[in-house]
Amino acid sequence: xxxxxxxxxxxxxxxxxxxxxxxxxxxxxxxxxxxxxxxxxxxxxxxxxxxxxxxxxxxxxxxxxxxxxxxxxxxxxxxxxxxxxxxxxxxxxxxxxxxxxxxxxxxxxxxxxxxxxxxxxxxxxxxxxxxxxxxxxxxxxxxxxxxxxxxxx
Numbered sequence: 655x656x657x658x659x660x661x662x663x664x665x666x667x668x669x670x671x672x673x674x675x676x677x678x679x680x681x682x683x684x685x686x687x688x689x690x691x692x693x694x695x696x697x698x699x700x701x702x703x704x705x706x707x708x709x710x711x712x713x714x715x716x717x718x719x720x721x722x723x724x725x726x727x728x729x730x731x732x733x734x735x736x737x738x739x740x741x742x743x744x745x746x747x748x749x750x751x752x753x754x755x756x757x758x759x760x761x762x763x764x765x766x767x768x769x770x771x772x773x774x775x776x777x778x779x780x781x782x783x784x785x786x787x788x789x790x791x792x793x794x795x796x797x798x799x800x801x802x803x804x805x806x807x
Contacts, residue, residue, distance in 0.1 A: 691794075691795060691798055693798050693799045693801075693802035693803075694708075694795075694799050695799070695802065695803055695806075696708065697795075697796065697799035697800075697803075698799035698800045698801075698802055698803025698804070699803055700728075701713060701728055701729070701792070701796055701799060701800045701803075702728050702729045702730055702800060702803055702804065703728050703729075703730045703735075704726055704727065704728050705722060705723075705726065705727055705728030705729070706726065706728070707796065712726065713728070713790050713791070713792050713796065714790070714791045714792075715788035715789055715790045715791065716788070716789045716791070717775070717785045717787075717788055717789055718785065718786060718787060718788025718789070719745045719746055719786060719788070721745055722788060729753075729800075729804075731743070732746055732750040732786075733750050733751075733752075733753050734750075736754060736807055737752065737753045737754030737755075737757075737804055737807040738752045738754055738755075738807075739751050739752045739753070746786040747784065747786055748784045748786050750786075750787075753804055753807075754804065754807035757801065757804045757805055757807075758804075758805055758807055759805065762778075763778060765797075765798070765801050768797070768801050768804075769794075769797050769801075771783065771787070772789075772790050772792070772797060772800070773789060773790060773791070773792070773797070774789060775787050775788075775789045
């Protein structure tokens with residue numbers, strides 16, 4: 655009788671252990687699903703065109719032309735609607751580069767390099783860009799939305 659109870663206890667412990675492993679594996683799978691980021695094209699368009707998030711709030715930046723805030727512009731004000739750059743942008747001392755060429759299809763600028771440019775104004779070679787390029791303070795999901803949007807040019 656004691657042997658039979660011991661056998662039942664071992665089976666129950668084994669079953670519990672298997673269930674815990676399955677539950678743990680499921681939790682990891684769910685966690686991985688939620689940590690993968692799916693860019694929002696509308697958010698990227700809004701940031702690029704107007705410098706605003708989807709709630710209509712301006713994306714804050716340090717430096718750069720202040721008229722971007724007053725006139726509610728984003729990247730398109732200097733880089734153009736298609737990312738190819740505008741010549742002789744009023745109030746900007748440099749010709750904005752063709753970012754469509756630099757980013758399209760994962761171009762020579764990776765997401766990490768893009769984030770450094772947008773947040774810190776530092777190019778892929780570690781050089782500081784002109785202060786005509788604003789240094790934006792935005793969360794990673796906004797940067798990913800923007801990067802994904804620009805890759806579509």
